[in-house]
Amino acid sequence: MLTYLDHHATTPCDAAVLAAMAPWWREHFANPSSRQHRAGLEAAAAVEQARGRLAAALAMPPAAVVFTSGATEANNLALKGLAEAALERGDPRRGLVTLATEHRAVLDPLAWLARHGFPLTVLPVQADGLLDPGRLDDALGPDTLLVSVMAANNEIGVLQPLETIGALCRARGIHFHCDAAQAVGHVPLEPTGLGIDLLSLSGHKLYGPKGIGALVVGEGVRVAPQMHGGGQEDGRRAGTLAVPLIVGLGAAVQTALADREGRAERLAGLRERLWDGLESLGGICRNGNAGRCLPHNLNVTVSGVDGADLHRLLRRRLAVSSGSACSQGSPSHVLAALGRSRAEAAASIRFGLGRDTTGEDIATAVAAVAEAVAEMRRAA
Numbered sequence: 001m002l003t004y005l006d007h008h009a010t011t012p013c014d015a016a017v018l019a020a021m022a023p024w025w026r027e028h029f030a031n032p033s034s035r036q037h038r039a040g041l042e043a044a045a046a047v048e049q050a051r052g053r054l055a056a057a058l059a060m061p062p063a064a065v066v067f068t069s070g071a072t073e074a075n076n077l078a079l080k081g082l083a084e085a086a087l088e089r090g091d092p093r094r095g096l097v098t099l100a101t102e103h104r105a106v107l108d109p110l111a112w113l114a115r116h117g118f119p120l121t122v123l124p125v126q127a128d129g130l131l132d133p134g135r136l137d138d139a140l141g142p143d144t145l146l147v148s149v150m151a152a153n154n155e156i157g158v159l160q161p162l163e164t165i166g167a168l169c170r171a172r173g174i175h176f177h178c179d180a181a182q183a184v185g186h187v188p189l190e191p192t193g194l195g196i197d198l199l200s201l202s203g204h205k206l207y208g209p210k211g212i213g214a215l216v217v218g219e220g221v222r223v224a225p226q227m228h229g230g231g232q233e234d235g236r237r238a239g240t241l242a243v244p245l246i247v248g249l250g251a252a253v254q255t256a257l258a259d260r261e262g263r264a265e266r267l268a269g270l271r272e273r274l275w276d277g278l279e280s281l282g283g284i285c286r287n288g289n290a291g292r293c294l295p296h297n298l299n300v301t302v303s304g305v306d307g308a309d310l311h312r313l314l315r316r317r318l319a320v321s322s323g324s325a326c327s328q329g330s331p332s333h334v335l336a337a338l339g340r341s342r343a344e345a346a347a348s349i350r351f352g353l354g355r356d357t358t359g360e361d362i363a364t365a366v367a368a369v370a371e372a373v374a375e376m377r378r379a380a
């Protein structure tokens, strides 16, 4: 049996989430935009209940929530939608600012905007993966329209100083977008208090279904729709609402909130046990700031071994990865931003613990790495 420790790539759908979704595929299949019959109204009510749950979890009004197909789409809607809205209202500002360690689903839409007249500044991070707020302050100017910084990194788990970033943006009237796909349901997060105007999240990163997510839009913030059609979601995202997935997202948020603190504490304990076990093998170092990090993340580099060999050996017993699931093949741009070489990045292991992870899984992981490292060091 493979031990799954890749919960940053995706999480299993919770049993309670599956149960909540079940009636909405076939029994109650109506289109929530069909307002002329009861079945449609019932589907609409289910969507609104899920919207309310998600909004409440983030201390936002329900109208702030725009359902999307996931965090990738939410990021695209936030970034391109904000830029387009600025053009439409004649806002002369064009500058975009982000971090080198952002997810591709932020970097790529921003690069697209840069090719279309919105100059992009990509800030480096410190050796521990955190932004130096002074650097951000220096990068902001009268032309800056938007800052996009993630809440929690999907490879090294570091938690960026959102409150400081939000305050810097707010003081200058600059929009602040935050990709919180790895944070919602895992760490406390209240966009308004943090000065976040636009927040992206994803169902399958918090034990919900794949193919659903949301963009949470702060009061008075306008994003131009990137999907045109039937006018759903107040004209902000057209397309028939995915009722079962939306219900699943609502249930996942509720379940995640209910056990978040206990889960975080338990997984942080297991994570430290994993690190203690790995550290004792020697020649293994930890990536990212260990003090400001998701409780269920551990990212390490094994020195002096070939990354491809390491992962080939680990594959026999563990489901882990060397970096993001979304940048298959290429070396991690996140580890590169921390100053790791290509070879070091390849010989890195990202562990993502999850709700079902046990002490036994941790023992298996330590043993698997120990055996792999011993085998490679013997051969060397």
Ligand SMILES: *Cc1c(COP(=O)(O)O)cnc(C)c1O
Pocket (backbone or CB within 6 Å): 008, 009, 069, 070, 071, 072, 073, 103, 105, 150, 152, 153, 154, 179, 180, 181, 182, 201, 202, 203, 204, 205, 211, 212, 213
């Ligand atoms: C997974 C992830 C995404 C993409 O989310 P999807 O819902 O799969 O599109 C974006 N950003 C971060 C930080 C992620 O971890």
